[in-house]
Amino acid sequence: MGFQTQPKEFEYMAPANLEDASKLYLSYGEKACILAGGTDIVPLMKRGLLAPECVIDITKIPDMSYIRLEDGVLKLGALTTIEDFRESPLIEQNYPALHMASEVMGSTIIRNLATVGANICRASPASDMAPPLVVLGANLRIFGPKGVRTTPIEDFFLGFGRSEMAAGEILCEIEVPASPDKQAFMKLKRTKEDLAKINISTAFNLSDDKCSGIKIALGSVAPKVVRAEKTEKFLEGKELSEANIEEAKRIICREINPIDDVRSTAEYRMEMSKVLLGRVIRLALKGGW
Numbered sequence: 001m002g003f004q005t006q007p008k009e010f011e012y013m014a015p016a017n018l019e020d021a022s023k024l025y026l027s028y029g030e031k032a033c034i035l036a037g038g039t040d041i042v043p044l045m046k047r048g049l050l051a052p053e054c055v056i057d058i059t060k061i062p063d064m065s066y067i068r069l070e071d072g073v074l075k076l077g078a079l080t081t082i083e084d085f086r087e088s089p090l091i092e093q094n095y096p097a098l099h100m101a102s103e104v105m106g107s108t109i110i111r112n113l114a115t116v117g118a119n120i121c122r123a124s125p126a127s128d129m130a131p132p133l134v135v136l137g138a139n140l141r142i143f144g145p146k147g148v149r150t151t152p153i154e155d156f157f158l159g160f161g162r163s164e165m166a167a168g169e170i171l172c173e174i175e176v177p178a179s180p181d182k183q184a185f186m187k188l189k190r191t192k193e194d195l196a197k198i199n200i201s202t203a204f205n206l207s208d209d210k211c212s213g214i215k216i217a218l219g220s221v222a223p224k225v226v227r228a229e230k231t232e233k234f235l236e237g238k239e240l241s242e243a244n245i246e247e248a249k250r251i252i253c254r255e256i257n258p259i260d261d262v263r264s265t266a267e268y269r270m271e272m273s274k275v276l277l278g279r280v281i282r283l284a285l286k287g288g289w
C-alpha cells in the first residue's frame with residue numbers, strides 16, 4: 001500500500017544570510033515572497049489572495065533587528081518589530097514622531113510580529129511608519145545582487161503597493177540622519193486596531209517662534225505617501241500662528257488626492273486632512289500628547 005503525498009503548496013526556505021536570501025529571491029523572482037513578521041502575507045495566503053511558489057523566511061538571518069545610534073544617525077534593522085520601537089527609550093525621547101506612530105499601530109499581537117522593514121516594503125499608502133520616516137528624511141539600505149545601495153525613502157515609493165525595489169533586493173536597514181526639535185504623528189482610524197483613514201506627520205526646528213526645515217507627510221490620501229511640499233514652502237520661516245495654519249490648510253487640499261474606500265470617503269479624508277494638519281502642528285509645538 002503506497003502513501004499518496006499531497007503536493008506542497010509552497011517551498012519554505014530560511015536562508016542564514018542576506019547573500020543566500022537575495023540569490024534565492026532573484027532565482028524565484030515574482031514567484032517568491034519574503035516572510036518577516038508575516039502579518040501582511042500570512043492573512044493574504046490564508047485567503048488565497050497570495051500564492052507564492054516559495055516563501056523566503058528572512059527571520060533566521062542574524063543582526064537584522066536593532067535600534068542603535070551611530071555618530072548621530074539612528075540605525076534600524078529591517079526586522080525590528082514595531083513593539084521594539086514602542087518600548088525603546090531612545091526612540092521615545094529623541095524621535096517622538098516614530099514613537100507616536102508605533103503607539104497607534106495595530107494591536108499588541110500585531111506589533112510584536114510586524115517589522116518596520118516590511119511596513120515600508122509593502123508600499124501601502126496606509127503604512128504608519130512611512131510618514132514619520134519621510135519627514136525625518138530616512139534613507140533605506142537595500143541589499144541586492146549588486147551589493148548594498150542606499151536610497152532616500154521618498155524616492156522608494158512609486159504607487160499603490162509599488163516600490164523601486166529591484167529583483168532579488170532585500171531591505172536591510174533604515175537610517176534616520178537627524179531629529180528636528182519638534183515632531184509629531186497623528187492617525188485617524190475606524191477602530192482601535194485599524195489601518196489609517198488618514199495619517200500625518202510633521203517635523204521642524206523652531207527658533208524665535210519661526211519654523212525651519214518643516215516637513216509634512218500624509219498617508220491614505222493618495223496612492224502613495226504624500227509629501228506636502230507646497231504647504232511646507234508656505235510655512236517655512238514663518239510663525240506657526242493660527243492664521244498661517246489656516247492658510248496652510250487651504251494649500252494642503254491641493255496636494256492630496258484621496259479616494260472612497262472601505263475605511264473612509266474622499267470627502268471626509270479631504271476635510272480631516274485639514275483638521276489633522278492643524279492638530280499635528282500644535283501637537284509638535286506642545287512637545288507630545
Ligand SMILES: Cc1cc2nc3c(=O)[nH]c(=O)nc-3n(C[C@H](O)[C@H](O)[C@H](O)COP(=O)(O)OP(=O)(O)OC[C@H]3O[C@@H](n4cnc5c(N)ncnc54)[C@H](O)[C@@H]3O)c2cc1C
Pocket residue numbers: 033034035036037038039040041042043058078079104105106107110113114115116117118119120121122126127128129169170171172193194195196
Ligand atoms: C490586524 C492587522 C492590523 C494591522 N494594523 C496596521 C496598522 O495599524 N498600521 C500599519 O501600518 N499596518 C498595519 N497592519 C499591516 C502590517 O501589520 C504591517 O504592514 C507590518 O509592518 C508588516 O510587517 P511584517 O513583518 O508582518 O510583514 P510580512 O507579512 O512578513 O511581509 C510583508 C511583505 O513585505 C515584504 N518584505 C518584508 N520584509 C522585507 C525586507 N526586509 N525586504 C524586502 N521585502 C520585505 C515582502 O514582500 C513581504 O511579502 C495590520 C495588519 C493586520 C493583520
